[in-house]
Structure formats: structure tokens, C-alpha cells
Amino acid sequence: MFFKSRGYAAARGRRQGAIGWMSAAFALLFTLGPAWAAAPAARAVPAPQRTVLVMGDSLSAAYGLSASQGWVALTAERIARTRPGWRVVNASISGETTAGGAARIDGELKRNKPAVVVIELGANDGLRGLPLAQSRANLDRMIRASKAAGAKVLLVGMRMPPNLGREYTETFAENYRALARQHGVALLPFLLEPIALDRSAFQDDNLHPVASAQPKIRDHVWKALEPLLR
Template identity: 40%
Template sequence: MAAAATAPRILVLGDSLTAGFGLAPEEAFPTRLERALRAEGREVSLINAGVSGDTTAGGKARLDWALAARPTLAIVELGANDGLRGLDPALTHANLDAILTRLKAAGIPVLLAGMLAPPNYGKGFEAEFKAVFARLAAQHDVIFYPFFLDGVAGDSRLNLPDGLHPNARGVEVIVERILPSVRKLLERGKP
């Protein structure tokens, strides 16, 4: 019983990529990541706070609600919808900065997952958008995973027919690739 009380509770604050859009609940990223961590003998529980269609502004607006679940660690995966909508990267930066500041104030170590913008807004927008995540990770001294969809984006075998959301196999690839960063997050969260 004492072990369960001290087991890390990882909040996954995100959008459709973490909510599991188009997938069965057991195929969603947080569920698969929890399963992978438990297979390594780690007692953890993940809290799926992914909302399809959410922007960084939406994540910021519901952060207090998500913190009511009393997480001890957090993975922040937001920004894909900001990029898809061509929102000003300065707004994305301000929203993520507020989220990271709030999590730090709550004493919750964070893994920030980066995102890339689609190419249709031009090279300047792409570069500015990508830089937001690395800059914030350094500023807040959080663990940084540069691209949440690394190894999955653009591969039709790993995505739903919409070409934007990972299928179950795509989620497995994301979990495999992000696991080393999640292990670092767990180390950072040790008392």
C-alpha cells in the first residue's frame, strides 16, 4: 500500500495526439506508455489529460483542472494545433511558458515534447515555431523531447487515413522513442 502511495503519477497534458483520437482507449499514448513503464517494473500511473483539438491556450486554460488529479510529474504535449492553424509562435510561447511556470511552482518536473509546424506556412514560420520548444525547455530546465511524432510523421503505415494522427502501431513507435526521455523524467522526480 505504501508503494502505491508513492508511485509516480504522470500527467499527460496534450491534444488529440495524447487523447488517442481515432483509437481505442487502450491504444492511446498514455495507456501504452504506462504499459511500457510497468513492463520495466516501474509502478506508475498515467493521467490522460489529452483533449482533441486543443491548442496551447486550451491546455493553459484547463491546467488547474488537470492538476486536481495530483500528478507528481508531467508530460506536456501541446502545440500541434497551434502549428496547424498558423497561430503566432509568440502566442504558443506565452501559453507554454505559463504552463511550465505553473508546473514548476507546483514542484512538478516536466518533460516537454516539441512539435513541428506544417510546411504550408513557409520556412520562416517553421523555424520560429520549432524554436519555441527548445527555447522554453532551456529556459525552464525541463527534459526536452524535440519532436513528439519523430519516426511517425509522414509514414502512412503508422498513421490513420487523415495522415495527421498516429495509428496503434504509430503510438507504439512514439512510446519506444520517447521512453529514454520519460526515464529521465522519472529520475528527476525521485525524492
């Protein structure tokens, strides 16, 4: 009898100990449970988006067209499909000169923090017969500022009609090549090369490409731009 009572007491003690442990565990779970249950599942943090900033004139601002028809918008669509994590900001302004671009570059770099800067300026300087040394200095300033901000640069060149004189037109084109060599940046010598000899590719002013010509310009620029996105 003594043995039975002793075993019963021991078993009862073990049950009470187990009940006490379970009670403590449930109390702890009750205390921590709501916070634990409310904690959201860990989410993958998306990689920061990288930006291509286009600084251009009317040729990049889709003059005479809807913005979506221009080569810059078409390039943005291609990048969205083929280069996740990239976006395009078009800061081009119709009538822009290299002086205007040089005045705006710091603000655009600060605002957009681009990884790549496409500089397509100079045509309006040439059409106005502005001093080529001045145009070159403005482009030089834009390239230096972009590189100092940590961006790669694609310099997009233009050519002038022969009526401005051989010396002017040749020096105009050479400025782009010289700046690209000096700064070690990518160069597309002539934006309109794929369509330059096709009169039907231009609007009535014979200066600005029509909508159907924009994909050709996009593909032309893409050859120089795509390596900078890798």
C-alpha cells in the first residue's frame, strides 16, 4: 500500500509537472503569438532601378509626332522588355542647344541619378552657325559632369549640310570624334545615318524624321547603347 501510494504520488507529480510546463508554454505562446502571427513574411527587396537619361533636342523629343512615336520612347519600350530594372528618362527639348544642355545637366543628374547619359545635342548650334569651339566646350562640360556623377556616356553626333562650308561641316563632325577619344566614351557618329538619304523619311521641313523612320533610328542607336546596359 505504501508503494502504491508512493507511485501514485510520483505519477501525479509528473502529471502536474507536465501540466505546469504546458501551461507555461501556452502562456508564452499567447504572449508572443499575436506578434509572431502578425509578422509579415520576408519579402525580397527589389533591386534599385537604373536610369538612362537622354539629353537631346527636337530629334529626340519626337518633334511633330506624339511622344510615343519617337525613337526614345521606342527605345524605352525595348528596354522595358529586354532589360528589367532599367528605365529611360527623356529630358530632350525641341530647339535645345549645347549651351542649354550644359546649363541643365547638373540638375538632371541630381534629379535622375542616371547610370547612362545619352547626349544628342549640337544640331541647333550648327544650324545657327554658332562658334564650334563654344559647342565643343559645352559638350565637354556635359560629358565631364556625367562621368563625375558615375554615369557612362553615349555621345550622339550630327552632321551639317554642305552649304555651311567644308571647313565648318568637317570641324563640326570632328568635334564629336575628338571628344569621344578625349574622354573615352561611346560614340554614335551620326544619328540620322540610316535615313539621311531618304527624303520620304522626313517631314515637310526636311529636318525631322517621320514616325515610320523612328524604328530605324532606334535600332541604329541601340547598337551603341545596348553595350552600356550590361
